Amino acid sequence: MAPNYALLRDATEYERLRSQARAWEPATKRVFDEVALGPGAHCLDAGCGPGLTMRLMAERVGPSGHVMGVDVDADVGDEALALLLATGYGHCSFTVTDLEAGNPVPGGPFDLVYARLVLFHMHDPVQVVRRLWDAVAPGGHLVLHDYDLRTVDVRPGLGSVQEFKQVALAAFTEAGLDVHTGHRLPLLFQEADIGSADGTDVAGRLETMRSGGWLFAEVYRSILPLAVRLGLTTRPAYYSWFREFARDTVEHPDHALLWPLLIGAWKRKPSGPLLAAA
Numbered sequence: 001m002a003p004n005y006a007l008l009r010d011a012t013e014y015e016r017l018r019s020q021a022r023a024w025e026p027a028t029k030r031v032f033d034e035v036a037l038g039p040g041a042h043c044l045d046a047g048c049g050p051g052l053t054m055r056l057m058a059e060r061v062g063p064s065g066h067v068m069g070v071d072v073d074a075d076v077g078d079e080a081l082a083l084l085l086a087t088g089y090g091h092c093s094f095t096v097t098d099l100e101a102g103n104p105v106p107g108g109p110f111d112l113v114y115a116r117l118v119l120f121h122m123h124d125p126v127q128v129v130r131r132l133w134d135a136v137a138p139g140g141h142l143v144l145h146d147y148d149l150r151t152v153d154v155r156p157g158l159g160s161v162q163e164f165k166q167v168a169l170a171a172f173t174e175a176g177l178d179v180h181t182g183h184r185l186p187l188l189f190q191e192a193d194i195g196s197a198d199g200t201d202v203a204g205r206l207e208t209m210r211s212g213g214w215l216f217a218e219v220y221r222s223i224l225p226l227a228v229r230l231g232l233t234t235r236p237a238y239y240s241w242f243r244e245f246a247r248d249t250v251e252h253p254d255h256a257l258l259w260p261l262l263i264g265a266w267k268r269k270p271s272g273p274l275l276a277a278a
């Protein structure tokens with residue numbers, strides 16, 4: 001299972017993904033509005049994680065549509081599907097798939113292929129974009145959403161946030177990942193020979209230490225094994241960082257904390273005569 005994944009796979013990380021998904025729900029609904037996702041559509045959530053976006057899609061497409069989730073992590077996907085089925089979303093399914101394995105995406109073609117915070121983790125994102133595009137039906141959309149980490153910061157500045165940013169950026173970069181993947185999405189479309197994006201969306205969250213600091217603490221926890229392996233920190237140094245960060249949160253609860261940008265880009269696949277003319 002994707003041995004080079006930069007994050008942990010445990011219950012705490014899955015809960016972080018759920019909280020993060022709830023925070024980005026308005027931005028996700030906005031891009032679904034842009035591509036007019038509606039009843040009856042056949043959708044793919046690539047790298048679906050705990051399935052909160054599958055639920056959003058399932059609400060929109062209704063029982064006449066279908067939502068398929070794929071993820072390399074069978075545990076997270078099986079749990080997501082069980083919850084969806086138990087809460088009335090019987091038009092969902094899940095299939096274990098490694099998007100980097102080079103095989104076509106199963107279950108297509110889809111009216112919507114969506115991947116959020118997934119390309120960031122791919123070592124050859126252009127190939128994955130090509131594979132996702134191949135799974136889009138004529139007239140359907142590919143929608144990608146990903147982070148640009150450059151905005152991670154706090155005002156007034158705090159050493160603990162600086163340290164988190166420095167370790168996180170170095171860990172992802174040294175692992176061969178692009179911390180500006182979101183910014184690069186339109187270029188990835190071009191590099192995958194899809195052409196220019198039809199539209200883009202940039203979403204940010206300006207939080208406070210009190211309301212939004214949890215994301216930084218939990219991402220640091222999740223990348224800790226990687227950061228330790230790369231020699232960027234040690235476990236004792238992390239625990240000492242955590243105490244400092246907790247103290248900063250108590251002493252400066254209203255400091256303004258900027259999350260990474262969540263950047264979206266989408267493209268419609270030509271259909272009918274347009275396809276023939278392309």
Ligand SMILES: C[S@@+](CC[C@H](N)C(=O)[O-])C[C@H]1O[C@@H](n2cnc3c(N)ncnc32)[C@H](O)[C@@H]1O
Nearest residue numbers: 002021047048049071072073098099100116117
């Ligand atoms: C940061 S999480 C995002 C989850 C979800 N898309 C969301 O936005 O809440 C990245 C997801 O991509 C999945 N993933 C990582 N590498 C993968 C691969 N090679 N093939 C399929 N899924 C992969 C992980 O298991 C994880 O669920």
